[in-house]
Amino acid sequence: MRYVFITGTSRGLGNALLEMFQEDRIISISRGRVETEYPLYKEFNVDFLDEKKLESTVDEIFGSIEPEPGDEVFLINNAGVVDPVKSVESIDAEGFLNNYKVNVLAPALFMKGFVNQFKDLRGAKRILTVSSGAALNPTEGWAAYCSSKAAVNMVSDVLRLEMDRLDYPIFTATFRPGVIDTDMQSDIRSSEENEFPDVERFKKYKETNKLYNKKTVAYVLKRVITSDNFAFSESFSISDFL
Template identity: 35%
Template sequence: MKYAIITGASKGLGKAITQRLITEGVHVVSVSRTENEELKKLAQEKQVYYNHFPCNLSLENEVQEVFMDIAHYIFQKNPTEILLINNAGVVEPIHKVGCMDPTPITRNIQINLIAPIYISNLFLNKAQHTNTVVQIVNITSGAAVRPIDGWSVYCSSKAGLNMFTQTTALEQAELKTPHLIIAFNPGIMDTDMQAVIRSSSTDAFKELERFKAFKENNQLVQAAVVSNALIDLVLSGDAENGKIYQINELIQK
């Protein structure tokens, strides 16, 4: 039996991913601060197992407690495979270094980098004592490989996530485990994160007008298109361990 755990599942890409997995008959655990009732209703309609665990991923102790509960809950069901999608992310603080408040800096690194590291470590550890295969997908960004004025923290946390993905894949290959970990750059989507970016100021973010133009010119990709490309890859069994996938290469196939 296959289970999927999706962080940030209540909206945006996380919601689209969860909807697709439910329609595929995958048992789903949703993780976010608030539950999306649409997902719960869809799972009931499709007669697919669904459970929601509320969690504020910016709080270290809460992440540890909630995911220990999730791990215990799922592994006792002896799943054949666990699909872990570290999707939750924040772009803030959007400002130049020297002008940022410390609290959003810590929140960004906790959500974008520390939480995925902790969660991945936990599930790979638990899987050592079972026959369960763990497949991890870390949602990254093009900002991980390109410095962007005003996005120093976001660029850094996503770059760290990429390196964590590649290093973990190397380790799992050396250990000859069946586990797999990849990163996926979804590109520029029409989500709440883009709205946050557009609400910033030119003083804080030099490329503001460019990002506003993406919306005005209908250049933002819909989350459902992105989620379908990702889940097609994941369910195909063709994903390459340690690879950082780009949305454009998947859509073109």
């Protein structure tokens, strides 16, 4: 039996992942109810901006299943936001904080909850966090996004080191999905050029069909997290597969 916890399933890549894992027991975690034709084993609606509520719900989420020895349990940290798209001098404290709550704090709390619940389970236990090339490449207007993705990468890398001492290790990695044709990209293309100078480049991605289809990315992500090689790398990129 395979259990798959997926965050950010209401739209975009997260929603496409529901189709990819439809034969497994999916535990959906999102802010709102998810519209899907595929069966969900369990569904949790949590506001990632409410860190106290989120922290109090994490144990309930991971305690909602009772895997047997030999079962597989996966966590896909997919939920993320790009806003605020502004220069550093224009971002207020709330803008930084809200971005970090979704992009760093929430996945970190999910990793913590996953480890506490399943560290003694005999079976494949894997955490894959959706990252971004922005974690490696500074981009004007994306101070919050770039820094938050870099931060969550490091959380994943540190956890990977800490898991080495377990009798039944939990393997963690990050995945850079490339530029996907989702609502997030639509939001990026609507940015003001004075705040996001690269906006024309992203518009050209759309005009020249350079965006990845979300189902294609979901397929690759599934290949990554189910691969026998997952345990041997801390980072994967869609460019390694396409």
